[in-house]
Amino acid sequence: MKVMKFGGTSVGSAERIKEMTKLIVRGGRKIVVLSAMSGTTNNLVEIVNYLYKKNHDGANEIINRLVKKYNKEIDLLYTTEEYKAQARELVRYHFNYIKSFITDVFTVFEEKTILAQGELLSTAMVNFYLKEQGYNSELLPALDFMRINKNNEPDTSYIKNNLKDLLADYSDVEIFITQGYICRNAFGEVDNLQRGGSDYSASLIGVAVDADNIQIWTDIDGMHNNDPRYVENTSSIAEMSFDEAAELAYFGAKILHPTSVLPAKLANIPVKLLNTMEPDAPGTTISEKESHNRITAVAAKDNITAIRIKSGRMLLAYGFLRKVFEIFESYKTPIDMITTSEVGVSVTIDDSKHIDDIVDDLKKFGTVEVDPGQVIICVVGDLVRENKGYANKIFNALKEIPVRMISYGGSDHNISLLVSSEHKKDALNALSSKLFNN
Ligand code: ADP
Ligand code: ASP
Ligand code: MG
Numbered sequence: 001m002k003v004m005k006f007g008g009t010s011v012g013s014a015e016r017i018k019e020m021t022k023l024i025v026r027g028g029r030k031i032v033v034l035s036a037m038s039g040t041t042n043n044l045v046e047i048v049n050y051l052y053k054k055n056h057d058g059a060n061e062i063i064n065r066l067v068k069k070y071n072k073e074i075d076l077l078y079t080t081e082e083y084k085a086q087a088r089e090l091v092r093y094h095f096n097y098i099k100s101f102i103t104d105v106f107t108v109f110e111e112k113t114i115l116a117q118g119e120l121l122s123t124a125m126v127n128f129y130l131k132e133q134g135y136n137s138e139l140l141p142a143l144d145f146m147r148i149n150k151n152n153e154p155d156t157s158y159i160k161n162n163l164k165d166l167l168a169d170y171s172d173v174e175i176f177i178t179q180g181y182i183c184r185n186a187f188g189e190v191d192n193l194q195r196g197g198s199d200y201s202a203s204l205i206g207v208a209v210d211a212d213n214i215q216i217w218t219d220i221d222g223m224h225n226n227d228p229r230y231v232e233n234t235s236s237i238a239e240m241s242f243d244e245a246a247e248l249a250y251f252g253a254k255i256l257h258p259t260s261v262l263p264a265k266l267a268n269i270p271v272k273l274l275n276t277m278e279p280d281a282p283g284t285t286i287s288e289k290e291s292h293n294r295i296t297a298v299a300a301k302d303n304i305t306a307i308r309i310k311s312g313r314m315l316l317a318y319g320f321l322r323k324v325f326e327i328f329e330s331y332k333t334p335i336d337m338i339t340t341s342e343v344g345v346s347v348t349i350d351d352s353k354h355i356d357d358i359v360d361d362l363k364k365f366g367t368v369e370v371d372p373g374q375v376i377i378c379v380v381g382d383l384v385r386e387n388k389g390y391a392n393k394i395f396n397a398l399k400e401i402p403v404r405m406i407s408y409g410g411s412d413h414n415i416s417l418l419v420s421s422e423h424k425k426d427a428l429n430a431l432s433s434k435l436f437n438n
Pocket of ligand 2: 007008035036041042118180181194195196197198199
């Protein structure tokens with residue numbers, strides 16, 4: 001069994017769906033995990049925001065725009081009047097359902113239900129198209145098997161058992177279509193795996209069915225060695241380890257959702273990153289194979305806040321760091337980077353929801369400085385200490401950029417540097433030209 005996940009752009013129009021279908025129908029049994037059509041989830045978030053503010057006209061305007069867009073794609077996608085009518089009815093049903101929340105009280109429950117409609121629509125539309133083309137495909141409703149527990153962690157045994165039962169009902173079917181992103185929570189309510197979470201769905205499904213590989217199909221030919229949104233002349237990396245992929249995804253390589261690597265790594269199932277627009281390009285294979293003696297790639301994580309605590313009392317004091325960490329823990333705020341000196345400690349966080357309370361509590365231990373608007377630049381590769389010279393190359397590349405923090409030695413494959421966001425693009429480009437393009 002294979003798992004193939006297609007993101008928003010891959011199902012973003014009638015034309016893209018037709019191209020994607022050619023890939024889906026190539027031999028072998030598979031579960032196809034789909035995102036919503038590109039832009040849809042953003043639009044659903046806008047609708048939700050209007051409904052929280054009781055701006056019903058605002059919500060209606062976006063709904064009407066979406067209905068028009070979907071109906072236009074339906075006309076282009078299906079050839080027969082029978083399927084066009086079925087798909088229009090589908091669209092009418094889902095958007096009427098969204099409209100039914102316009103007069104009601106609006107809570108997080110309604111929000112999650114609205115956000116789920118994009119994936120429910122895209123999967124049903126693709127399944128209709130496969131049927132119209134004469135293929136034997138079946139919809140597997142994610143809400144019947146994908147579940148998170150009270151800690152918002154996937155309930156892996158529930159997922160595995162329910163998926164197994166569903167698949168057993170259709171032993172003669174080759175192509176299964178299911179929704180990425182959406183799930184039920186511990187209370188059985190509709191929920192989701194966070195924005196971009198379809199990759200996570202694919203990974204969890206791949207592990208549950210012990211897939212040969214998990215294919216993430218998107219709009220670029222694999223993981224590039226730098227962020228293509230900010231750097232020209234980036235190139236695709238043929239192979240990388242799970243650990244490298246996890247670091248890159250966590251530190252901003254948007255092609256892969258950060259949570260999606262760990263399940264595949266634990267089950268040792270290779271993940272392939274492939275391009276729907278260029279299906280025969282090799283893309284990137286992520287596996288347990290370690291890379292040797294190279295810098296693999298650079299990524300950047302935005303919206304970082306740096307906090308420095310300076311304290312005379314830190315000098316020779318044990319237990320100081322524990323007290324600092326406990327404050328972050330009490331506000332459920334993870335720390336990304338940390339550097340220490342004898343008189344102070346600097347940490348970074350990307351969730352600044354509780355920043356005021358954290359700073360108040362930290363002031364018990366020393367003077368506190370807060371710098372918002374920072375970016376973590378993360379260089380990933382085989383950076384074991386025996387490989388001399390890489391740190392020098394990195395610092396040399398960044399010699400014109402003011403660097404606020406440096407973290408090296410936490411793992412064998414990561415050097416992280418903190419710079420102010422105005423220097424992000426320059427830092428990424430400088431690293432690109434000094435590390436990869438000479
Ligand atoms: P999908 O909708 O298919 O999930 P995403 O937009 O989430 O696609 O991810 C693909 C995008 O990730 C690419 O178009 C690219 O702009 C961006 N990206 C950021 N960093 C990288 C990287 N290092 N390698 C490849 N793509 C990257
Ligand atoms: N449709 C969801 C989003 O846009 C999930 C995904 O595409 O991965 O965030
Ligand atoms: Mg994505």
